[in-house]
Amino acid sequence: MDHKTLTNIIKFAPNENETWDFKEKWHESNGELLRDIINFANTPSHGDSYIIFGISDEDGSVHGVDKNDPNRKNKQQLQDYLRTIPFAQNYYPKTNVETLEIKGKLVDILTVYNTNNVPLFLMQDVVRVDNNNKKKKKGKPLERGLIYSRIGDSNTPVDQSTTDERMEELWQKRFRLDVNVYDRFKYILKDYKNWTYVPRLNNATYYIYTKDPDFLIEEIYDNELKNRDSFMSYSLSQFKLRIGWNIVRLKYRGTILYDNFFNYFDNATFGAIIPDERFIKIHDKDYSSGAYSYYLKDDFPFLITMLITNLRGELTNDRGRFTFNTFKKDVLFIDDESQRLELEKQTENYLKDNIREVIPKAAEVKSIKSQMKLDMGIDDKPKYDDQKVMNMILDNKLTHLMIKLYNSSN
Numbered sequence: 326m327d328h329k330t331l332t333n334i335i336k337f338a339p340n341e342n343e344t345w346d347f348k349e350k351w352h353e354s355n356g357e358l359l360r361d362i363i364n365f366a367n368t369p370s371h372g373d374s375y376i377i378f379g380i381s382d383e384d385g386s387v388h389g390v391d392k393n394d395p396n397r398k399n400k401q402q403l404q405d406y407l408r409t410i411p412f413a414q415n416y417y418p419k420t421n422v423e424t425l426e427i428k429g430k431l432v433d434i435l436t437v438y439n440t441n442n443v444p445l446f447l448m449q450d451v452v453r454v455d456n457n458n459k460k461k462k463k464g465k466p467l468e469r470g471l472i473y474s475r476i477g478d479s480n481t482p483v484d485q486s487t488t489d490e491r492m493e494e495l496w497q498k499r500f501r502l503d504v505n506v507y508d509r510f511k512y513i514l515k516d517y518k519n520w521t522y523v524p525r526l527n528n529a530t531y532y533i534y535t536k537d538p539d540f541l542i543e544e545i546y547d548n549e550l551k552n553r554d555s556f557m558s559y560s561l562s563q564f565k566l567r568i569g570w571n572i573v574r575l576k577y578r579g580t581i582l583y584d585n586f587f588n589y590f591d592n593a594t595f596g597a598i599i600p601d602e603r604f605i606k607i608h609d610k611d612y613s614s615g616a617y618s619y620y621l622k623d624d625f626p627f628l629i630t631m632l633i634t635n636l637r638g639e640l641t642n643d644r645g646r647f648t649f650n651t652f653k654k655d656v657l658f659i660d661d662e663s664q665r666l667e668l669e670k671q672t673e674n675y676l677k678d679n680i681r682e683v684i685p686k687a688a689e690v691k692s693i694k695s696q697m698k699l700d701m702g703i704d705d706k707p708k709y710d711d712q713k714v715m716n717m718i719l720d721n722k723l724t725h726l727m728i729k730l731y732n733s734s735n
Contacts, residue, residue: 400420510575521533541576561721
């Protein structure tokens with residue numbers, strides 16, 4: 326959390342809700358702290374929640390925390406404690422603790438990260454005791470099997486489960502029934518074991534989600550194949566540079582939700598949705614920009630590729646693994662959009678003094694054209710002149726550079 330966000334939240338103090346709670350000081354009982362964390366984790370919203378220490382929950386004034394408070398915890402101490410708790414599902418809520426200064430006083434922010442692994446509950450009772458006197462109990466124990474949830478500004482009573490309505494909302498969140506059909510499709514694309522691969526049925530290949538056959542992936546022949554490029558910047562590291570083309574469609578109850586091109590590499594030992602592409606400005610007398618190829622790890626191109634790769638068993642043989650690993654040399658795999666934008670800035674700054682690293686060399690052009698000639702078919706179009714090949718090499722080298730910069734900072 327940044328200073329501006331915290332300041333804006335404190336403006337609402339002492340009013341609390343399902344997103345934040347104010348505490349003048351840290352809990353004197355780890356069990357009571359645990360209760361707060363579980364209640365905030367079990368909310369139907371898809372955002373993080375915050376417990377903010379050093380703010381009065383009576384008048385909203387900033388008191389600050391005592392830096393010597395023995396009950397105070399840092400991130401590691403809190404995570405170590407949560408790992409000892411007997412949660413069901415072998416999952417515990419992920420948290421963070423950070424400190425900011427407000428009006429010259431220290432304020433601790435405990436973030437309870439959003440999770441879809443709800444409802445969270447205990448497999449065993451957890452006794453709430455005084456941190457400074459382990460023999461002194463602090464109220465009733467947290468009971469196993471009960472589901473606590475934050476509703477408005479209140480926690481569920483310690484000896485009860487939350488309401489039936491809230492319980493239903495939590496289960497809907499767990500199975501992505503509360504999100505749109507696109508987000509639900511993204512969720513089930515990761516559920517490899519519940520998909521069935523049906524090759525070559527009625528001139529198409531199908532991938533069917535067996536838990537809900539309304540979700541379907543269809544792979545069909547590309548009727549415009551003869552007009553497609555046979556070589557792309559993201560195929561230049563392959564043993565065989567020439568690629569094949571199909572079309573993949575995601576369908577829900579027969580309606581096409583998403584479609585894209587699907588490439589085959591190395592005589593179909595591995596296949597992938599075509600990567601996304603973005604341009605970066607470069608400063609060179611012969612080039613004004615270059616393009617890099619990438620996947621976002623929570624977007625359809627990556628998710629579909631990994632599902633099909635697993636269903637077709639392409640990573641269970643040496644040649645398939647080799648082709649896939651070669652593909653990863655030419656495509657940036659990145660976590661999210663914010664990382665991509667930051668990496669673009671980093672790359673642009675790097676290229677100001679190192680532009681020659683991505684400019685194609687004559688020997689590279691000659692080598693790639695020679696390999697292309699070996700792989701070309703009689704219908705290959707358009708012709709691959711020097712300029713086209715140089716552009717492909719530039720894009721390929723730019724992607725390689727970004728992969729290097731990304732890996733060095735992660």
